[in-house]
Amino acid sequence: MAEISVKRNFNSTNGRSIHSDMKMIRLCFSCFAHTVPGSADRLAGYLFAKPKRAKIQPGAMATMAAAHRFNLELEDRKLAAWSWGDGPTILLHHGWGGRASQMYRFVQPLVDAGFSVVAYDAPAHGDSPGKVTALPEMARVLRQAAFRLHGLHGIVSHSIGSAATLFAVRHGLRIRRAVLLAPPSDMNFFLDQFTETLGIDPVIRRQMEQRWIEQYRFSWDDMDVKGWAQGNRPPLLVFHDRSDPMVPWTHGDDVVQVWGNARLVTTTGLGHRRIREDEDVIRKTTGFLTIR
Numbered sequence: 001m002a003e004i005s006v007k008r009n010f011n012s013t014n015g016r017s018i019h020s021d022m023k024m025i026r027l028c029f030s031c032f033a034h035t036v037p038g039s040a041d042r043l044a045g046y047l048f049a050k051p052k053r054a055k056i057q058p059g060a061m062a063t064m065a066a067a068h069r070f071n072l073e074l075e076d077r078k079l080a081a082w083s084w085g086d087g088p089t090i091l092l093h094h095g096w097g098g099r100a101s102q103m104y105r106f107v108q109p110l111v112d113a114g115f116s117v118v119a120y121d122a123p124a125h126g127d128s129p130g131k132v133t134a135l136p137e138m139a140r141v142l143r144q145a146a147f148r149l150h151g152l153h154g155i156v157s158h159s160i161g162s163a164a165t166l167f168a169v170r171h172g173l174r175i176r177r178a179v180l181l182a183p184p185s186d187m188n189f190f191l192d193q194f195t196e197t198l199g200i201d202p203v204i205r206r207q208m209e210q211r212w213i214e215q216y217r218f219s220w221d222d223m224d225v226k227g228w229a230q231g232n233r234p235p236l237l238v239f240h241d242r243s244d245p246m247v248p249w250t251h252g253d254d255v256v257q258v259w260g261n262a263r264l265v266t267t268t269g270l271g272h273r274r275i276r277e278d279e280d281v282i283r284k285t286t287g288f289l290t291i292r
Contacts, residue, residue, distance in 0.1 A: 040201075040207075041204050041208040042211070044195075044198065044200055044204055044205070044208045045208045045211055045212060047194075047198070048191070048194050049132035049134050050131060050132050051096055051097040051125055051133070053097075053125065053126065054097055054098055054099045054102065054125075054126065056099065057101060057102070059104070060101035060104040061101075063108070064082060064100075064101050064104065066084065067083060067107075068082065068084070069081075069082055072120050072145055072148060073148065074141060074145065074148065075144060077123065077128075077130070077141075078128075078129070079120045079121060079122070079123070079128045079141070079145070080100070080120060080121045080126060080127035081100070081119065081120035081121075082100055082118070083116060083117065083118045083119075084107050084111050084116070084117045085110070085111035085114075085117055086116050087114045087116050088114075088115055088116065088154075089115070089116045089117075089118055089149050089152050089153055090115045090116070090117050090118070090152070090153055090154050090155070091118050091120075091142075091145070091146070091149070091154075091156070092118070092155075093119075093122070093155055093158070093161035093164065093165060094119075094121070094122065094125065094158055094161050095157075095158040095159030095160050095162075095182075096159060096160040096161075097125070098125065098126075098158065099121050099126030100119035100120055100126060101119075102273075102276060103119055103156065103158065103276060105276065105277050106156055106276075106286075107119075109282055109285075110156075113286050113289070115153065115289070122161070122164075123138065134212065134215075135160065135164055135167055135187055135223070136167065136216040136217070137216055138161070138167075139164045139167035139168040139171065140171075142168040143168050143172060146173055146174075146175075151174070152175050153175065153176050153177075154175055154177045154178055154179070154289045155175055155178045155179070156178070156181070156285055156289075157178065157179070157180055157181065158182060158275075159182050159184065159246070159272065160184060160190075162178075162181065162182070162183030163228075165178055165180065166180075166228035166229075166255075166259075167228055169228065169231075169232055169233070169234065170222065170227065170229075170232075174234075175234050176234060177234050177235045177236070177237070177288065177289060178234060178237075179236070179237045179238075179239070179285045179288060179289065180236055180237070181239050181240075181275050182239070182240055182247050182251075182252065182272050182275055183238060183247070183252055183255050184247045184251050185224060185250075185251040185254035185255045185258070186224035186225065186251070186254075187223040187224065188220070189247075189251070191205075225255050226258055228259075229258050229259050233259055233260065234261070235262065235288075236255070236256070236259055236262035236263070237263055237265065237284070237285065237288040238252050238255055238256050238262055238263065238265065239252070239265045239267060239275055239284075240252025240265075240266060240267070240275075241266070241267045241268065241269070241270045241271055241272065241275055242266055243268070243269070244271060244272045244275075245271060245272060246272040247272060249266065252264055252266075265281075267280075267281065
């Protein structure tokens with residue numbers, strides 16, 4: 001699901017370039033919608049569900065090379081996966097448009113704490129197959145992965161990977177505890193941003209939503225933390241940066257307030273992505289997961 005920055009500051013050269021690019025994309029979509037109206041909802045759904053494929057960052061290469069590389073075989077696909085260490089399993093789950101290697105800084109501290117660590121590239125991400133995906137599918141794959149790995153002790157997840165974690169818990173995933181980094185509390189937030197950016201007509205949006213319901217078999221009432229917090233609620237440790245430009249800090253606060261069995265740690269100056277690399281975040285994550 002397309003993550004769109006909520007920053008509206010285009011004073012920089014890069015900002016003006018992004019603004020110009022989005023205006024062109026919006027114009028192209030508008031022309032297509034008027035020319036082929038019956039297919040506009042399909043195109044909108046495709047654009048919303050197609051993540052960019054991130055490249056592996058140089059700093060992660062040594063950690064990834066030291067892993068046991070394998071294919072995580074699920075019911076209908078094989079995902080690129082990596083594992084390190086022995087012990088109860090901690091799964092590292094990347095965010096939208098990310099890949100397993102982005103969580104590499106958590107690996108060694110968790111292995112040193114006595115855990116087996118597993119990370120995989122979600123469908124349509126990294127080295128895994130597929131062109132499009134969505135939160136319900138990511139959550140279903142997460143539940144299947146937990147089964148194939150003979151259960152999980154916990155999960156460390158980033159951004160929409162955190163939403164997939166809570167969605168999976170809502171639908172039966174059992175874990176002892178989870179750490180969420182910059183979690184969204186309502187997936188409609190991204191859809192609102194997406195439709196606003198492209199200038200999508202409300203009728204086309206409703207058609208797109210209905211097509212998604214039929215394809216991924218879910219309810220839109222189940223797409224926010226109020227839906228996810230029904231039933232089993234393992235302890236959560238939530239990290240969110242006060243100045244996150246992608247997922248506002250209020251989302252992390254909402255997750256904690258609604259979930260109940262959760263604690264929020266507010267960071268400053270880490271934004272949306274560097275929160276995955278902060279030593280204090282990693283230290284507190286390891287300590288939280290080692291509580292038996």
